[in-house]
Structure formats: structure tokens, C-alpha cells
Amino acid sequence: MTNYFADENGFFGQFGGAYIPEMLHHNVEELRQRYRSIIDSESFQREYRRLLKHYVGRPSPLYHAQRLSQRYNTQIFLKREDLNHTGSHKINNTIGQILIAKMMGKKRIIAETGAGQHGVATATVCALMDMQCVVYMGETDVQRQMPNVLRMKMLGAEVVPAVSGNKTLKDAGNEALRDWISNPEDTYYLIGSVVGPHPYPDMVARLQAIISEEIQWQMKELTGDENPTHILACIGGGSNAIGAFYHYLDRPQVQLIAVEAAGKGIDTPETAASIARGTVGIIQGAKTYLLQTPDGQIIEPYSISAGLDYPGIGPQHAYLYEIGRTQILSATDEEALAAAFELTRLEGIIPALESAHALAALNKIKLNPTDRVVVNISGRGDKDMDTYIRHMQK
Ligand SMILES: *Cc1c(COP(=O)(O)O)cnc(C)c1O
Numbered sequence: 001m002t003n004y005f006a007d008e009n010g011f012f013g014q015f016g017g018a019y020i021p022e023m024l025h026h027n028v029e030e031l032r033q034r035y036r037s038i039i040d041s042e043s044f045q046r047e048y049r050r051l052l053k054h055y056v057g058r059p060s061p062l063y064h065a066q067r068l069s070q071r072y073n074t075q076i077f078l079k080r081e082d083l084n085h086t087g088s089h090k091i092n093n094t095i096g097q098i099l100i101a102k103m104m105g106k107k108r109i110i111a112e113t114g115a116g117q118h119g120v121a122t123a124t125v126c127a128l129m130d131m132q133c134v135v136y137m138g139e140t141d142v143q144r145q146m147p148n149v150l151r152m153k154m155l156g157a158e159v160v161p162a163v164s165g166n167k168t169l170k171d172a173g174n175e176a177l178r179d180w181i182s183n184p185e186d187t188y189y190l191i192g193s194v195v196g197p198h199p200y201p202d203m204v205a206r207l208q209a210i211i212s213e214e215i216q217w218q219m220k221e222l223t224g225d226e227n228p229t230h231i232l233a234c235i236g237g238g239s240n241a242i243g244a245f246y247h248y249l250d251r252p253q254v255q256l257i258a259v260e261a262a263g264k265g266i267d268t269p270e271t272a273a274s275i276a277r278g279t280v281g282i283i284q285g286a287k288t289y290l291l292q293t294p295d296g297q298i299i300e301p302y303s304i305s306a307g308l309d310y311p312g313i314g315p316q317h318a319y320l321y322e323i324g325r326t327q328i329l330s331a332t333d334e335e336a337l338a339a340a341f342e343l344t345r346l347e348g349i350i351p352a353l354e355s356a357h358a359l360a361a362l363n364k365i366k367l368n369p370t371d372r373v374v375v376n377i378s379g380r381g382d383k384d385m386d387t388y389i390r391h392m393q394k
Contacts, residue, residue: 010198116148193237208243
């Protein structure tokens with residue numbers, strides 16, 4: 001039988017692993033030894049599920065979108081991660097990891113953030129758990145994402161601008177690693193997607209798997225069958241996508257489709273499509289597809305949506321794509337904007353620009369009237385209002 005999950009060393013076929021400097025070995029190894037037994041423990045599960053229910057607001061609804069279904073002449077169900085506390089799926093992961101950090105006896109949380117969404121989700125759970133929180137953010141991003149910087153500060157986090165390189169996500173990541181190396185005992189590094197060295201991709205996938213766990217019983221309740229025919233999700237690093245796919249990976253009758261950000265187009269330099277345009281290399285300690293020059297320098301990605309603006313893709317997704325278990329499509333800025341306006345007008349739901357990429361794929365696949373299609377609405381569009389207003393038709 002095909003194995004869809006990480007092996008002992010965190011490999012998914014040739015992808016994944018932990019390509020890290022010697023000085024990080026102790027920190028990563030400590031986490032690797034502890035994470036499975038903590039996640040599987042009754043005390044973790046009790047607290048994780050209590051917080052998901054009463055703090056995050058789970059289960060998130062699975063909503064049969066009738067007007068959208070009519071428009072595409074099929075049956076469409078929206079998984080409403082946009083209704084979670086803080087507005088996206090990211091909180092599922094930060095709630096889980098802060099509990100793991102606590103159970104490991106850590107006192108201080110560090111994170112890196114690009115657009116600031118993961119920083120806000122991290123600062124939120126640090127306030128909740130009374131943990132010290134330091135968020136590294138490229139100086140360019142600090143200026144571009146002021147509302148999120150202010151949110152993090154109000155939540156009690158210290159936001160440290162990274163001033164090296166392009167002053168964006170990659171540089172913030174380097175600063176966070178430097179911090180972790182200097183503070184191995186009391187500090188926990190909280191990564192925001194299914195990226196980074198093992199065990200992060202596997203750990204974050206397990207924490208986001210709550211999404212497909214719920215889809216199973218919700219589909220059963222709504223249609224009498226646990227299985228949809230298709231699941232669509234957008235993909236930056238890949239955490240909301242793997243969360244929506246997780247319990248369906250070994251059911252080949254369910255088509256799993258991830259949609260990456262084409263930006264201005266996959267044939268232009270302004271893209272974030274790591275599968276369409278990337279090659280295999282190492283990024284953030286894992287082997288996967290990434291946007292890089294022939295001599296291995298990371299190419300700055302571009303997408304209208306800040307959350308998909310990442311130069312790599314989680315290693316499990318690289319593997320699932322390579323073995324043909326998932327299909328990976330792409331949507332341009334224009335297509336995502338059109339899909340966002342369409343959902344808003346048909347269903348009264350303003351999606352995040354990231355999630356709009358998943359919706360845009362409804363135009364790219366062949367659907368039958370009896371198909372049951374789940375689209376993961378990873379987040380809400382409040383944060384994208386400036387962009388939407390700029391593109392509103394007059
Ligand atoms: C961060 C973010 C994403 C992209 O992250 P993944 O790890 O690929 O899920 C997608 N949607 C929203 C709303 C986000 O905030």
C-alpha cells in the first residue's frame with residue numbers, strides 16, 4: 001500500500017527530511033522525540049479539543065452553497081475556516097503548538113511572519129497562555145502590514161524587524177533561527193505551515209487534520225456519504241490544504257486538488273507557483289520544490305495574496321504531487337479576484353484572497369451535476385479589503 005505520511009526521518013519519498021546546521025540539531029531532535037507522544041496523549045487531546053470548541057469556535061460549518069452550486073451546475077460545499085477566531089485556519093496550528101510548547105516546559109515563543117497573519121495567530125495564543133512572544137518580520141513587511149503589526153503589539157508580542165537581505169519573510173526566518181540557536185533551553189520555535197525541517201511538516205499536518213476530520217461527519221450528515229468527489233484548497237506552504245485532505249489521502253475515489261498562486265501568470269517572473277515553475281532543492285531545512293535560480297538562490301515570489309507569497313511548498317505536497325495523488329493547478333491574481341467577487345455576490349461571503357485561488361479552480365475542472373465538491377475557505381477577506389476596493393468595478 002502507498003504510504004502518504006512521513007517516515008521515521010521525516011521523508012516523504014525523496015522530499016522532506018531535516019537539513020539543518022549542527023547547532024540546531026539539539027532543538028529539532030528534542031521536538032522530534034516529544035511531539036508524537038504529546039499529540040497522542042489524553043491530556044493534550046482534551047485541552048486541544050476544548051480550546052478548538054470553546055475558543056476557536058469549532059466545528060467550523062460545512063455549508064452547502066446553493067447559488068454557487070447552481071452557477072457551476074454541481075454541488076458545492078464550503079468549509080468555513082473563515083469563521084474561526086482570528087479569521088483563518090492558522091489558529092488550529094498555533095493552538096496545538098502552544099500546548100506542545102507548554103508540555104515541553106518552554107517559556108518563550110518565537111515565530112517568523114510575512115504578511116503578519118501567522119504572527120497574529122501566534123501572538124493570540126501566547127496572550128491566552130501567558131507566554132512571552134517574539135515575532136520576527138522583515139522590515140519591508142513591517143511597513144506593508146501595519147495593521148497586523150499593531151495587532152501583535154496589542155496582544156503583547158514583541159515585533160522585531162529583520163533588516164538583512166530583502167527584508168522580507170526569508171530574512172525574518174534567518175533571524176528566528178539565530179534566536180533559537182542562542183536560546184535552546186527555554187524557547188520554542190512556532191512554524192506556521194507544513195514547512196521547515198522534520199518534524200514540523202508532519203506535526204502541523206496532524207494539527208490541521210481537524211479540518212478533514214470534521215468534513216467526514218459533516219458530509220455524511222449533509223449527503224449521506226462521508227466522501228466528497230473533490231476537495232479544493234489553496235496552497236502557499238500547504239497547511240490548510242493538507243488539513244482538508246488528510247483523512248482522505250488513502251481514499252483514491254476523492255480527488256484532491258491544490259491551487260497555487262500564479263501571480264501575474266506562470267510564464268512571468270511575477271509568480272509564486274512553486275510546482276509549475278520550481279525545481280527541487282532545500283528550503284528552510286526541507287527538500288522540496290522551490291523557486292530558485294540555477295545556482296540555488298531563492299527567487300522572491302509574487303502573488304496578490306500575501307499568504308501564498310512563499311517560494312516553496314511543503315514536502316508532503318511535493319510528494320503527493322509526484323506520485324499523482326494530488327493535482328496541482330494554479331490561479332492568477334485576476335482569476336482569484338474574479339472568484340472572490342463572485343462568491344461575495346452569490347453567497348454573501350467575502351473570502352480571503354488566498355481562499356479565492358481555490359474558488360478560481362472551479363472554472364478549471366470538469367464537474368458533473370451530481371459531484372460533491374468541497375472548497376476549503378481558509379480565511380475571511382477583511383484583511384484584503386484595500387485590495388478588493390482597488391479592484392472593484394465602478
Ligand atoms: C496563511 C494563509 C494561507 C496559506 O497558508 P497554507 O499553509 O498554505 O495554508 C491560506 N489562506 C489563508 C487565509 C491564510 O491566512
